[in-house]
Amino acid sequence: MEFCNRVAYHDYEGVALNLDEQKRLVHDLGTHPVMILRNHGLLTVGSSAAQAFLRMYYLDKACQIQAEAQAGGSAVVLPDPAVCDYTARQLNGETGERPQALGRVAYLGPRCACRLPRPGRSRGMSAFVEDAAKAVVASYVEVA
Template sequence: MTELSLRPDGTSGPIASGEEPRLRRELAAVYRLVAHFRMTDLIFTHISVRLPGPEQHFLINPYGLLFEEITASNLVKIDLAGHPVEESPHPVNPAGFVIHSAIHAARSDAHCVLHTHTKAGCAVAAQEHGLLPLNQISMEFYDRLGYHDYEGVALNLAEQRRLVADLGGHPAMILRNHGLLTVGETPAQAFLRMYYLDKACEIQTAATAAGTGLVIPSSDICELTARQLTGEDDSSDLQDDMGYELAWSALLRLAERVAPDYKD
């Protein structure tokens, strides 16, 4: 399935100027989907998106609201330091933007940064071997996953340089003893990556809990599968170049059913 820059209607393309209302709706939908799939940690963790333009402005959740309460209109616009640039009745947690701002500043393709503390993600983040290629789902991240050692709560700006170096050019990262992180050209892409990274962690915790030997495919098969899933493969007889777009369209229909006020 080819990785694309996904718009809310399922079409692909770059982020253009004048699209803040669209990005607000898309980001709010992602917050509600993260809540629906139980990947939240009360009011903690964040999903941020870069707005078009030279100002380096971003949208992020109001500090204190549950993800179930996030709407397009109550997202807070902030600068690269995490400070609000428009009046808002809601506070912002600048410390929570330390991880996000470092990646936004370093990666031009990281328009969206998504961070979670899920049970499965934290469990794999505590395992010495990290994510194993135990299943087709996890192979999407084969040799495409960064690792960052735990340095305490992310309150120190000096950690930003090491975070960026450990992520490198990867689409996702495991924060050891902490949680998971994905980036994307859009909130849709970052969410789909997080959904499958967390699913891969769930599979791994279930498989390792069984206490029996693990079957791991050869490195050649893992690499082939990764290329197939990320759209890098042109050797297979068939291609699926619409899977992620169809999945995102389906997810938006789900958001409309379970949280129709996300666009407010």
């Protein structure tokens, strides 16, 4: 529900090498944190590489869950739209209630919880984000 009313869409036009399509991508994204590129893939943005990475992880999982739920053949039951919107606002830090990671443990849903490395002063934040991404991927692969 993190992405309720927060997903942009863009029709695939080929590799985005020309400036006109790049402008359309930016326009279509607008203020949304994630975009589904129809017939192509996913795009996420964030205030940091870590935030964009986690959004990609969760968007990919949400797409997988939705595809599996719809493949079951039964009607998908959704919560009340007000609940969906409130949950999205909570998860996007818009209510002041967003839980932060406790210590170095990052919770990534029921299938993945992992310990993240501490950012080293000598290696800098980009190395921390890279290490965190590796830890997330490694723990996801182990659990899956």
